[in-house]
Amino acid sequence: GRPQDSGEYIGQKPLLQMDCLPGPLTHDAYLPSCLSMTSNANRTTPSSPWTHAPYCAGASHYCVHTSNDLYGPDRGVSIIDGGTSKDEKSPAVLAAERIAAADAATLTVRKEPAPPPWEVRNIPGKGKGMVATRKILRGQVFMVDRAAVVADMNFPQRMESADGRAMLHEAFHRHPAAEQLLTLARSSLDPENVPAPEDIMRTNSFTLEIGGKSYMILFPRIARINHACRPSALTRFNETDFSNTVTAFHDILPGEEISISYSSFGLTSEQRQKTLLSKWGFDCTCSLCTSPPAELTASDARRTKIQQLGGKAIKLVEQGTSSNDKEVAKKKLRRAAEVYAELVETVEEEALVPHMGDHYEALGRLVAVAGDLEKGKEWLRRGKQEREEYEKAGKEDEL
Numbered sequence: 001g002r003p004q005d006s007g008e009y010i011g012q013k014p015l016l017q018m019d020c021l022p023g024p025l026t027h028d029a030y031l032p033s034c035l036s037m038t039s040n041a042n043r044t045t046p047s048s049p050w051t052h053a054p055y056c057a058g059a060s061h062y063c064v065h066t067s068n069d070l071y072g073p074d075r076g077v078s079i080i081d082g083g084t085s086k087d088e089k090s091p092a093v094l095a096a097e098r099i100a101a102a103d104a105a106t107l108t109v110r111k112e113p114a115p116p117p118w119e120v121r122n123i124p125g126k127g128k129g130m131v132a133t134r135k136i137l138r139g140q141v142f143m144v145d146r147a148a149v150v151a152d153m154n155f156p157q158r159m160e161s162a163d164g165r166a167m168l169h170e171a172f173h174r175h176p177a178a179e180q181l182l183t184l185a186r187s188s189l190d191p192e193n194v195p196a197p198e199d200i201m202r203t204n205s206f207t208l209e210i211g212g213k214s215y216m217i218l219f220p221r222i223a224r225i226n227h228a229c230r231p232s233a234l235t236r237f238n239e240t241d242f243s244n245t246v247t248a249f250h251d252i253l254p255g256e257e258i259s260i261s262y263s264s265f266g267l268t269s270e271q272r273q274k275t276l277l278s279k280w281g282f283d284c285t286c287s288l289c290t291s292p293p294a295e296l297t298a299s300d301a302r303r304t305k306i307q308q309l310g311g312k313a314i315k316l317v318e319q320g321t322s323s324n325d326k327e328v329a330k331k332k333l334r335r336a337a338e339v340y341a342e343l344v345e346t347v348e349e350e351a352l353v354p355h356m357g358d359h360y361e362a363l364g365r366l367v368a369v370a371g372d373l374e375k376g377k378e379w380l381r382r383g384k385q386e387r388e389e390y391e392k393a394g395k396e397d398e399l
């Protein structure tokens with residue numbers, strides 16, 4: 001097994017990343033701009049939030065930094081990170097210091113419903129899992145977790161394995177919730193020979209970026225959510241406050257298990273069984289994988305079609321945007337828009353995303369850049385409406 005890979009949710013971004021498509025599109029004031037998020041660079045430097053002296057190991061610049069109260073009393077974080085030199089602060093350490101220095105106005109971490117609409121139960125064949133105790137509406141943010149352990153993705157390769165293990169041991173044992181963290185699931189085939197912190201990180205952590213660098217991040221409550229190939233919820237990480245929110249993909253009924261997808265979205269049953277076994281070490285028993293053969297075959301056919309159309313659309317966009325011949329470019333982009341429209345229809349049929357807004361907007365941009373601005377705008381309007389509807393749905397609920 002390897003850390004969870006949440007970076008490829010189709011649910012969180014359109015299949016084609018066309019926000020910054022070159023060409024006339026980005027000059028149309030109507031269309032979304034390509035500006036990235038506002039920078040934090042002007043914030044005043046914080047006083048140190050660290051409650052422990054750094055624990056550094058090996059000849060590397062890697063250290064364990066722990067704060068016992070970054071998010072509040074006894075709600076802390078341990079970070080394993082290193083800069084390129086001894087004095088340089090690494091992205092996760094800097095981000096944590098900014099969280100400590102930020103005031104309530106700049107840091108508005110989303111609230112979660114109280115009491116929580118879920119509980120942890122034993123799930124046959126899957127160990128523990130999370131089950132809804134009240135109805136959770138589509139679009140509702142029903143859990144907000146904060147990073148407990150953050151570790152540079154590459155630190156194990158950059159030091160002696162004994163040093164790496166010692167650092168993970170320190171990161172866990174210094175953490176104020178160490179006892180709880182150490183009860184999380186382990187999935188190693190041979191847990192006797194693999195220390196608990198290492199195994200727990202492998203089984204439960206997400207791969208996410210902070211300041212453009214990849215980290216394995218452990219969220220202690222989200223760690224209890226099992227995987228499903230057609231999940232009922234999705235997670236969204238916010239690197240400015242280290243929060244990971246869980247949002248309902250569709251209405252979740254009381255007694256229903258809550259699930260997220262560990263692997264890339266849209267894989268066929270064979271592809272995902274292979275990935276889940278090799279990366280996470282388990283045979284998936286989710287409802288889609290155990291559904292009647294005819295249903296599974298139909299789902300696989302749609303997913304194969306989506307993958308093929310996606311590849312085709314990307315190729316056509318590349319050809320269209322790189323051609324110097326205006327007529328050829330237009331033709332390629334027009335064809336790309338047609339292919340993408342067929343993809344959108346199939347994504348809809350397979351119920352692969354929580355709302356079609358992002359896809360409609362991507363299609364709108366593509367249709368516009370292919371020459372039909374009016375039709376493009378119409379798709380963009382539909383996309384916006386769809387997205388707003390999804391977000392509104394969750395707010396109407398009284399949890």
Ligand SMILES: C[S@@+](CC[C@H](N)C(=O)[O-])C[C@H]1O[C@@H](n2cnc3c(N)ncnc32)[C@H](O)[C@@H]1O
Binds near residue numbers: 125185204
């Ligand atoms: C992040 S943990 C999820 C919570 C875990 N079941 C527990 O008891 O704490 C991941 C582990 O849960 C189990 N698991 C998760 N999703 C599963 C699925 N769809 N089918 C079978 N086992 C699953 C596997 O053992 C996997 O290594």
